Amino acid sequence: MKYLPLVVKNLLRKKTRTLLTVLSIAVALFLYGLLVTIHGAFYQGVEMAGADRLVVRNRTSLIMPLPISYKERMLQIDGVAEVAHATWFGGVYQDERNFFVQFAIEPEPYLRMYPEFVISKVQLAEFMRDRESCLAGRKLVERFGWKVGDRIPIKGTIWPGVWEFNLRAIYDGKRPEDDTTQFMFRYDYLDERRQFGQGTVGWYMVKVKNPDDSGKICRAIDTRFANSPYETVTEPEKVFMTGFVKQMGNIELLILSIGAVVLFTLLLVTGNTMAMAVRERIGEIGVLKTVGFSDRAVLVLVLGESMTIAGIGGIIGIGLAKLFTLGGDPTHGFLPVFYFPPAKIVWGLILATAVGLASGLVPAVGAMRLKIVDALRRV
């Protein structure tokens, strides 16, 4: 700590250069924050997927339905604990830009399947009592300023007409990263009112008794419905969600590529700054060694400078990224879980420190190895 004033004084020697370097690190770490948040938003479903949940969909396409009669037949398969279904509604609330997902669900089994959704008992009872009721996540409710009791009109795009729902319950997530932007309503209301497709559902969720049996149960379900008009594809929820994300392209590779380019550029910028800072004061390093600073102390001083720059830049960048994500999904629905988790924040700070260490290492080792007599000639 007693060397800190020396580190600070050296950093303030060229204020503009230090400021620009700090800002470049801040921008890079801000970008890191956004990238991991976007990555998290895309892969949230994958990460949150239950190991004991399977998804059963129509073999032809996800948009093709499955008969509701499949539920009872799946329940007969050994190892299946619960079956619930959901059906995509795809309606528009006021304006097409107000996108959010809407499912028709069979409330009891579906909500049992997703214990991460927390609903008050009173509101749940209200939701179950009213056939036109709906259930919305906290973020969705806050987005549109809804409150329990509101009547919400949604224009159907698959099944025409204006569908009106009574908001009876609001759910929260057990974890901050749980998706609370969904809108769910009762399947029996959908099936009664829709003009076509009665007796079908979008897909099934199957809960297995033992996750180790998932593979066997997937095969058993698909075998049971083989050679029927509605053949199925059954896969663990994680696989299903991954495939869903990959339909949009290799998001992970894109994010990793951008991240790697940013990190490499950052190393060059910070490394160059530190190399210049050391080159400019070789004579002073010679003086420090002359008065008794060891090679190791000089190494620590230079690394201290690079890590201070990186640390300050990192804190600013990460802080700004966190503030930005607190504003919620900037796409208004496309990235429902726009959340920068604490673990990723810690990783960001570790990354900033590592950048400081890596960028300062070469000049620091150079300063450490500098011979005093050579250094003093440069005064």
Place this chain on the structure above:
Amino acid sequence: MVRVDGNHDGTALISARDLDKAYQRGGETIHVLQGLNLDVEKGEFVAFMGPSGSGKTTLLNLIGGLDVPTDGAIRVAGEEINRLSGRKLAAWRGRHVGFVFQMYNLIPVLTAFQNVELPVLLTKLSKAERRRHVETALSVVGLADRMNHYPRQLSGGQEQRVAIARAIVADPTFLLCDEPTGDLDRRSADEVLELLSRLVHEHGKTILMVTHDPRAAERAHVVLHLDKGVLVEGRRKGA
């Protein structure tokens, strides 16, 4: 007592024996010092004179542990410094040697106080003790009222006095001064020389000084001439 013949009873504070220093330049070996002997007792003020390139600064660098001899040995207070590892040598320099350079070599972003504090930062002294040492050193050089000034706010003479304060702050065994008045006007040079004399006479310091200036050399007890790597005793005060 200062001797250059290698015949000393072994009580010298600084003792160099058969010192050789050679450099390689473009495939050629240049012998800067050859078989040099030197014994300096505590409290001596020794001036080294000689033409440029004669090896004066090289000798000072070797005695101060800034460079290592090609051959021979240097003992300071009984310790053979050319056998010390880099880390131990750095610690030894901090404890035993105070350096004063021609160009002062102050760190421009640090105040006079912070510059003087540098050597004691390496010690285990508390902050309050460090402050006391620095204030004392700056008082000795007459700059206690300038401790918060930066080098650019000081005259050349004042900068050199700050450099002397930095050299004495850790109460070193001896001082090495490499042309301490070389960049100063006459008046400032006299002030600095007067200060160095006081350090010897009032504080019992041992000083080895390289100079081209005969007036500076007059202050020393002994003037040694170095020519082509060989040390020759010149004038001895009072002799």
